[in-house]
Amino acid sequence: MLMRLKGNINSITTAVCLMFITLAGCEKNADHVGKNGAANHEIAMNDSTAWEKVVDGLNFPEGPAWDGKETLFVSNCYGGWITKFSGGRADTFLTARESPFTFGKTNGMTFRDGYLFACDYGIGAILKIDAEGVTEIYANGFGGKAFNRPNDLAFAAGGNLYFTDPKSYSKDILDGRIFRISANGQMVQVMADSLGFPNGITFSTDGRRLYVCESAFARVLRFTVGPDGGLAKKEIFVELPGGDPDGIACDIEGNLYVAHFGGGAVYIIAPDGRIKQKISAPGKKPTNLEFAGEDLKTLFLTEVETNALYKRRVDVPGVKL
Numbered sequence: 001m002l003m004r005l006k007g008n009i010n011s012i013t014t015a016v017c018l019m020f021i022t023l024a025g026c027e028k029n030a031d032h033v034g035k036n037g038a039a040n041h042e043i044a045m046n047d048s049t050a051w052e053k054v055v056d057g058l059n060f061p062e063g064p065a066w067d068g069k070e071t072l073f074v075s076n077c078y079g080g081w082i083t084k085f086s087g088g089r090a091d092t093f094l095t096a097r098e099s100p101f102t103f104g105k106t107n108g109m110t111f112r113d114g115y116l117f118a119c120d121y122g123i124g125a126i127l128k129i130d131a132e133g134v135t136e137i138y139a140n141g142f143g144g145k146a147f148n149r150p151n152d153l154a155f156a157a158g159g160n161l162y163f164t165d166p167k168s169y170s171k172d173i174l175d176g177r178i179f180r181i182s183a184n185g186q187m188v189q190v191m192a193d194s195l196g197f198p199n200g201i202t203f204s205t206d207g208r209r210l211y212v213c214e215s216a217f218a219r220v221l222r223f224t225v226g227p228d229g230g231l232a233k234k235e236i237f238v239e240l241p242g243g244d245p246d247g248i249a250c251d252i253e254g255n256l257y258v259a260h261f262g263g264g265a266v267y268i269i270a271p272d273g274r275i276k277q278k279i280s281a282p283g284k285k286p287t288n289l290e291f292a293g294e295d296l297k298t299l300f301l302t303e304v305e306t307n308a309l310y311k312r313r314v315d316v317p318g319v320k321l
Contacts, residue, residue, distance in 0.1 A: 033222060033237045033273040051282045051301065055090040055309040058083060061302035062247070063152070064309070065109035065116060066292035068321070072300055073116055074309055075106040082106060082118075085309065094133045096122075102135050103127055108152030108200075108247070108288070111321060112159070119150035119163060126150055126163060126181065139181050142188050147179070152247065152288070154201045154210075155321065159183030160229055162191065164198035164212060171196055171216050178212060180229065191231045192223065200248040200259070200288065204271075205319055211237060211256055213245035220245050220258060220269070238273050247288025247302075251316040259286040259301065266301065282310050291318020 059079030066072050071086040073093060080096035082103075096103050104122020111117070116129040117138065124146030128138040138161075141147055153163035160183050166176040176195035181188050192198075196216030203210055203225070210223045210231060222237035237256075243263025250256055254271040264284040268277040283305030290300045296317035301310045 033235050050279075051310040051312050053282070053306075053308050053310050054088070054300075055083065055085055056307065058302075058307045058309065060287075060304045061307060061309055062107050062287045062304075063109040063118070064288055064290035064292075064300045064302055065111050066290050066300075066321070067111050067114075067116075072290065072292055072309075073109060074302060075109060075118070077105060077107055077121075080105075082109075083309075090309075094129065094135075102133065103129075107150065108163070110153055110155060112155050112161075117153060117155075117161065119153055121149040121151065124148060124150065126153065126161070128185075138185055139179075139188050142179065142190065148175075148177075151199055152201045154203055156203060156225070156229060157207050158229070162201060162210065164201050166195075166197040166199065166215075169197045169216050176214075176216075178231070192234070195221075199244070200246050202248045202250055202256075203319075205250050205252055205254045211248055211250075213248060213258070215244040215246065215261075218242075218244060220248070220256070238267075238269050238275065240267060246286070249289055249291055250319045251291070251314070252319055253316050255316065257289055257299070259289050261285050261287055266299075282306060282308070296320060 058076055060077040061074050062077050063075040071084050074083040081092045082094045084093040094102050104120050107119040107121050109118040118127045120127050125140040126138045127135055129135045147165045148167040151164045151166055155161055161181040168175050174194040174196050176198040178192040180191045196214050199213040199215045201212050210225050212221045214221050218241050219239045220237045222235050223231040224233040244261040245258050246261040247259045256269040258267045264281050266279045270276050283303040285305040286301055286303045288302050292298050297314050298311050299314045
């Protein structure tokens with residue numbers, strides 16, 4: 001999710017588009033997989049009506065997280081609550097509170113072993129929340145300092161947790177990082193740095209690649225994941241000008257789904273970086289998405305122009321987390 005503090009969206013979008021004339025910064029250290037931009041590959045689908053609105057009245061919804069059973073949880077980034085959606089009904093799961101502490105401001109979330117893990121950009125930490133809403137701080141910083149603005153997170157197969165930690169939305173100030181928390185929660189390591197606002201994050205279907213949206217450059221990066229979980233061979237996987245690649249998820253065929261904030265679409269990208277499909281979103285600012293349901297063929301989407309949660313059916317199941 002792109003948290004803009006100064007927020008002239010039109011100027012930011014223009015700057016992102018102009019970036020493709022002369023790319024600078026970390027691009028010179030990255031190979032390029034998807035060599036052509038979205039305009040040359042997209043298959044337009046004006047089917048935004050296929051989305052079904054299931055919850056409205058949200059406040060900058062983000063980080064949809066499926067518990068693997070029957071409930072989807074959603075952050076309200078500019079509000080003080082986490083929404084849960086189950087059985088066609090939306091309720092408040094947890095409200096922000098300082099004492100006893102619950103959370104500051106949540107963003108990306110995911111489930112593992114019955115716990116909800118959340119990026120708390122309000123206090124610069126990663127949280128672990130149980131089914132009753134009891135919260136503990138899973139990791140509160142690195143090198144004696146709180147994280148900057150934890151954004152999104154994903155578990156590797158072995159239980160190590162990777163998350164993005166952006167700071168400046170800039171092509172010149174490359175202060176974004178990717179961290180890893182060990183499976184036992186005891187060790188925090190920097191896995192990559194010098195990134196331009198790293199955002200959505202997810203693993204490939206086979207776990208051998210890590211995808212990360214680099215929003216300031218309007219592109220998705222791909223890293224090779226080594227046997228020890230280290231990241232190598234950073235490459236530009238796909239460029240999506242005209243908006244900001246935000247939340248991402250993979251299906252079982254290895255296709256990457258990208259919520260295109262400001263671009264009003266969800267892109268489906270093939271494993272070789274080709275844009276297979278462009279699905280119109282129900283608003284201009286989709287932030288994140290999640291596969292859910294018993295067959296993992298229900299795609300949920302958070303969208304902030306309408307401040308709502310949507311769903312639609314897809315043909316290929318998502319990857320089971």
